[in-house]
Structures are given as structure tokens and as C-alpha cells.
Amino acid sequence: MATLGQLVANSLWFAFDALDNQKTGVVPKSQLKVLTQNVGVLLKVERRVENCIAEYLSCTHLTFDQYLYFLTHEVLAEVDDGSTSYGELKPHHDTLDHTFWLLGRSTLLQRHYPVLSEDSVYQLFRIFCLLADRSITRNSLSQVTLKLVEVREITRHLVTNLGREWDVRDFHQLATVISSFTFPIFLTFLEGRYAQDAEAPALQRAVNEMYRNFVDQVLKHGKVYQRAWWAPIWVKRELEVKPWMLAATSNKTMSAVLGGAQLALSPAATVHNIPDEPGARTCRFTLCLESNKLVQLAATDHRSKSEWLRALDTAIHHSHDTLPYHAILSTSRKQEHAEEEARETAERIRRDSQADIIENTQAELEAEKMARAEAEAAAREEAAARQAEEKRVLELQTLRFQLETLLEEETQAKRDEEIVRNLQARVLREEWERREELERLQEEQRKMLEEETKKRQEFELQQEEKDNQLREAEKRLRKLESERLRLDHELRSAREKIIMSERGKELLEARMKVKERTPPSRTYSLRPVRRERGNIPMRSSSFNTHAARLFKFRSKTDEANDNSNGNSNGNVESN
Template structure:
């Protein structure tokens, strides 16, 4: 029933937007359409037909409609993954928005922006079931949203009159009043640039609270085929880690589905480049091991903390932001309960004081009767009466002050214990981080020494190879020069032979040609001699 509880506020808005036959009642024929649309998103069909037999009347109030949805529609849905739950929530709230959006229009915002604000309002608002159902936004939650807006626009939250007025007031907000809060920001600077900024702010709030984005930013990831780190724009949610090529989040490079089986482990290793150092950590689940890296220690701590938080919430029934909202709501309920208890204590003390005053009045009447007998005794009793009344009032006031101080002391003591536990936890984490960094520094220094030795050996070897290459280049140039000289000599000889051919007889010509051929076959080439000399020099070395 988690899905129904999460979308109840949106369903209430759709219920209110339908034409009502009377106050708080909607015809079943119109509720059938809403039920059929919501059921189709859940792959259920025909469940709206049961509305006719659910009640003998032709109309239903919101409580009966919720009971029917819980029994006939949402009870058959089994959702085990937070990602699927978030998709169903978006589809159902979009259906509800299509029904009720005609009641919430604004010329200053686009339809997409109003829909984003509608989902944000449904997430933060509370449903009051006392008497008639209603959905309203607590001013504390409105302050949190507006603080996010002012920070995104570069304004000062503490000096903004809109936020300070909300902190002082105790009025709840409906959705139209919630839209008007954003309209006030646009009225300040109504320009195209400011409109684009407001759109980005609303989209950022939507991503943070509705999409439950825990953290965004650049992160280095090690490749599978090539062991090099590549930078990605990463969007972290409780159920998945999405990697994009750039900040506009249009080209998706990969998605890592998170679950409680993943474990985080920091890794100490140098960056593959000489100009920078990378601080690594791994995300491991079974045999799957994914390595990430950052360029500074602070970023690594932030990413490890955010990833641990996302892994913790990956198997839960509600996201991180919804859990924070529920915690704040429980805290407000607890504070209201404590306030009522304090008021009851003060009321009881007042009743006791009033009973004491009644007793004093009766005692005064008895004293007046006795005073009739003795006038002197009457004067004494009057003085006693005045003193007793003063003492009683002082005692009552002292008891009230004592109870208030005790309540405040108990609250301060509880807060002190919480702060002390948080401080001890932070001290433990700081000590662990210090020891870890100390060990890493020792390992890094050792590794650096080894790398320096290897670098010196490599430089020496490189110098030797460079000398040998220069020597071989010289030998190759010399061999090429000899080959060119041999070719020139050969061409000169052939030209001389051609000039002597007419004067020589046939026998002489044959003897000359055979002599030249035999001499050319028997004599090794200049290049062969050069290769032989090179091999002989290497053997000597």
C-alpha cells in the first residue's frame, strides 16, 4: 500500500476537480474514468466495474473512494523496487494532473513547470483526515522549498522577507497559494533571462526531491577494456547511478543498478598521468568490481558518503527525500504532542490552584463568621487572608515556572545527548580517516621511492639505446654512400664497354663480358660488406 499512500495527495486533487453532485461527493460514473486510467498504468483492466456494487449510492466521498482503491486496485500490486515505484507514481500523478490542471493555471509559468510544482507540492504536503479530508502544506516545508529557490537564484535567505514572514506565520498553504509563492519571485525580475533561471530552479528542485537525486557532479570511471580513467557527468539516485558524456544529461553512457549487495572500498593508487594524482575507490558486488576516482580528497569523501546513502535506500520502500519529509512530519507531531502535554500540565496546575482558591474562599467565609464574634480577630484574619493569597499566587507562579523550566531542561538535555553522540561519531570517523591517510601516505612514499629507482634505470637504458641508435645511423649513412659510389662506378664501366663494342671482335667481346660478369659475381656488394662489419662489431661487444 506504499504506492497508494504516496499518490493519495494527487488523487485528492483529482477528486476535488471532478464535478461534485454535493459537498464532498463525486458521481461514480466520473470516478470510473479516473479509476480505469490509474488501473491501466498498473496493467489492470476492468477493476472500475466494481464501483457499482461497492456502495448502494450513486456518489462516493473521498474516504470510500480510497477504501475502494486500496481493496480492488492497489492491493494486487506487488512492487519490490524503488525504481518501479517511482515510475508508477509519476504516471498516476500525471493522470491526476490532467484532471485538475484546469483549476491551477498561470500565465507566468509553462504547463511543464506547473506540473513539476504540482508533484513537489504533493510530496511535501500533508493530508488532514480530521472531519473532511484536505491537503495542505506546512509552513516549515514551504520555507525549506523557498530557501532552495533563493539559494539557486543567488539571493540571501536570511534577508528575504518572504521567508521570514513564513517563519513567523502558522498558516498552511493550498496548491494555488503555493504557486503564488513562486509567482512573487518572478514578479521581482520579469525578463527572459530570469524566466530561464526560474525554469532551471524549478527543474533542479524537481530533480532533487521528485527524482530523488542524491548527488550530481563529475566523476572518473575506469574502463573495462582499457585500464584508463574517463570523466563522466554522474547522476546518483537511491536505485541507480547514471553516467552521461556531458553536463546536459542528453547522451547516456551507462547505468549501474544499485542494491544493498554493493560495498564501497577506498583504493590508494597513483594516477596514470604524471601531472595529477587520482584518489580512487571501488564499488563491488560479488565478482563485479567498478573503480571510480576523484581529483581531491574532499570529493572522494562526498561521493563515498552519497553512494553509501544511495545503497542504503536502494532496497527501501521510500526514497531519501520522502524519508526526510516523513521524519520532519513525525518531529512536528512529537513537538505538538509535547506542547499539548505541557498545556495539559499547566491546565491541571490551574485547576489545582483554583480548587485551592475555593478552599481559601470557604476558609475566608468561616473566618468572617468568626470575626463577627470578635472584631480584633477579624482584623487578624483579614491580614492572614491577604498574606495567604499572596503566598498562594507566588506558589502557583513558582510551580508554573518550575514546570516550564523542567520541560525546557528535558528538551535541552535530549538535544545535548544527540549532539554528543553526533560529536563522538564524527571524532571516530575523523580518527579512522586520519589513520587511513597516514597509512596511505607511508605506502605512497615507498611507492614513490621505487618509481624513482625505476625511472633512473630507465633513463640510463634509454641513453644507451640512444647512443647505439646514433652509431647505427652513422654506419647506415656510410653504407648508403658506398652503395651510391658502387652504382656510379658500375654505370661508368657500362658506358665504357658500350663505347668499345664496335671496335672489339666477337671473341674479344665474349671474353670481356664473361670477365665482367665473373668479377661482378665473385665480388661481394658494398651493402653485404657493411652488414658483415656490423655483425662483427656486435659480436665483439
């Protein structure tokens, strides 16, 4: 099987099981054709893979193993040739797992008392599919289950991330009674025992840390000091180590310091410890990449330095693995668990054989004692009869003592059972009270939300009404402003006309004063004077002509002044 097919097999089983409504172990090709088309679109496969499934085999229904074989060799082989590293396959792995989760989530989220959010359940689903194995049930159907050793590892990480102390004995007391951990049982086990009394934010952060550790393959993340390439200074950065790269939580940070968004790791890369020197920064170490690029780092303390060195060594060692790092660790844990079970089985067989040998030896010794007793009884019949009677009495006393002990133990067992029943009843009563309290709080929150919604609607209506009033006021203000400008223009025109009229009046008065100051003309005698034509005209006619012109000019000036005064007075009154 190709690596990508092996990675998505478990999540694909949940999607296949969601399509199998009758739980017969087979699904029609028509439904699988749509699923295959979606997978081809997600992987950007150019050829139409949905047509190939109609030609695959001659039946109308496919089992899960048949469909997985077809999907692996006809679709997933387009992006995975079996030797591709997991760093290149991870985007496809994440996309396909999310698609299969969306197809089967309706059945996986069904539970009576949900504690975890939907995002946390999806993250646990990814972890479950990464570490689970497929097994065959009693009715010859395949099923995805999680072994006890993997459940213990996931539970230990969850309890540790919640800041609690891990109790392995308490775990075994609860988990050993469960035969197989399917995903609903696994989810119920975590919610019922370890997530019941945890706060939602803390539980979300704990599951996120588990997701980053198991699925995102983050071996180490934290803050370190990094020597810049442009100057001999140390800058504090936040980095994370994955089996195929060293990356920063911010791409801009990595680009500014290292010249790239991330640093790819390969088996040719090496990490070196630098001893502390006087006058230099402590806790230094270097990372030498395949391209002979040297990255100088410094941890905050010696413990953190050891963790960074170990994480980088592990990442370099597993940089070209085709499977996720935690999947490889899971295989190792399962092998160790199988070897431990084999050793325990061999030890139990050895103890049973030794017990059989001891029992046979005891039986032979008992037979020899009985034969010797019979021989002695033949010689001493009376002594044997008396001893037999005493022995019978002793046995009856012993039997009586045993019966009394058993009766007392049974009485104690009944009392213990009654105590357990009372405890169970009290726990059940407390659970019901807690449920009623939660329902009451939910109802109060719903009512408060409705009241808040009504208040917000009223506030929006008031705000809209005020906005309308503001717009009307702005319109009126603009209208008044335009009217004011028009009136100001008319006022300025009237003032200019008044000024012009006053200037004309002053000019006329000045001319009149000039006329008054002019000396009167001389008077001549009326004696006849003989004048010839063509001579100078008479002075009297010239004066009369000048007086007529002056009277005419004054009349026009007075009329103009009266008109201007009338217009200005009208404009002022209108203003």
C-alpha cells in the same frame, strides 16, 4: 495501504476534487468509472476494472476515502504487492501523477498574476503531492495541505538554487500567519514573495533542480573520472546517483565504459575510500556491486569525493525502500517538528505552573503585608492616614504619568499606521505601474509579431512567384536545348552529304583526267577488208559503246552532284 496507493493518494485527491463540481465530498460512480478505466489502461491491467466499481458498495456516489480504498485494492494491487521497491514503482507513479494533473490542472493554474510557467507549476505540483498530508476541514471534507516545516524546506531549496541567501526569520514572519498551505496558497506564496523579481530562465532552472532532487531522487550528479575496463585509462564521465541505481546522463557513455545503461544498487553493495598514493590518481574510491563487479571512480577534488561517498552510502542504504527517499526524510522532519512542538508545549506548561506558584506566593505575601499594615494602622491611625494621603497623591501622579505615556504611544502608533498606509499605497501604485508597463510591452510584442507574420507571408509569396518563374525558365531552357540538339544533328547530316558530294566530284574529275590522258585510237584506211563472222568485233563499235557508257555515267554523276548541292544549300539556309 499499498505503497503505490499511498504515493498517488494526494494527486488523486486533486483529480477527485476536479470531478466534485458541487464540492460536496462525493462523486458519481459514472465519472469515477471513466477515471478507473484510464488508470487500468495506463497500468496495463488485463481485466476490466471499470466494471468492478459498479459492484463496489450499493450507493451511486463515493467519497474520496471509499474510492481510494477501491482503487488501491482492486487496480493498483495488480502492479504493487506492498513490498515492491520504489525504483520499480516510479514509472507508474510518474504516469499516474501526470494523468491526475491533466484532470485537475484547469483549476490549479488559475491565479491573478502568474509568474511560473505551466511546466514549473506541474513540477511544483509533483513536489507538493510528494510531501503533503491529507487533513479534515471544518465542514468534514478532506483536503491536501503542506505543513510549515515542508514549506520551509521547499522554499530554502528554491532560494538556494536561485543563488540567494536563505533568511529563516523572514520566512517565519511571512509564513506563520498562514494557517494551512493548500496548493493554490503555496503557489501564490512562492510567486508573490520569492519568484517575483527572478528572471524566467533562472526560475525555470531552479525549479528543475528542485524537481530532480525531490521527485527524480537524484542524490548527487556531476563529473567524475572512471577507470575503463578495456584499458588502464581514466575517462571523464557525468554520472548521477539515485537510491536504486548509478546511471550516466548518456546511455552510450555508460554502455561503452561499464557494459550497461545503468548500475543497479542493492544493500549488498559497498563503497570504499582509497587513500591517495604517490604517482597514482588522487581522490579515488571504488563501488563494489552485488555481482562482485568493481567500478573504480575518482572525484575532481576531495570535497566532491566526500559528497560522492556520502551520496552512494545513502543510495545503498535506501536502495530497497518502498517509499521515495525524500518522503522518508519528510516523515522524519515532521516527527522532529512534532517532538519539538511537544517540548515547547511542555516547557510552556512548566513556565505557566511556575508563574502560578510565584503568583500565589506573592498573593500570600501581599495578604500578610496587608494584615500587618492593618495592625500597625490600628496603632498609628494618624500616621496611617497621612501615609495614605501621600500614597494617594503618589498614585495619582503615577496614573498621570501612565496616561501621558499611553497618549504618546497612541500618537506614535497613529503616525506609524499612517507611514504604513503610505508605504502600502506606494507599493500598490508601483505594482499598478509595473502591470501597465508589462501590458504595454505585451502589446508591443503582439504588434511586432503581427508585422513579422505579414512580412513572412509577403516573403513566401515572393519566393513562390520566383520559384514559378524559375520553373518556367527551366522549361524554356530544356526546350531550347532539345531544339539545339536537333539542329546540330541536321547540320552534321548536311556536312556529311557535302563531304560525300565533294568526294564523288573529285572521283569524277579523276576519271575525266584519266580519260583525257588516254592516247587516241589509230586510224585505218577504209579499204574494204574481208572479215568473217565470229571474229573480233570492229574497234569503232567498241569505242562507241564505251563512250556511250561514259557519257551516261557522267550525266548521272552531275545530276547527283546537283541534287546534293541543292540539298546542302537548303539545309544550310534553314540552319
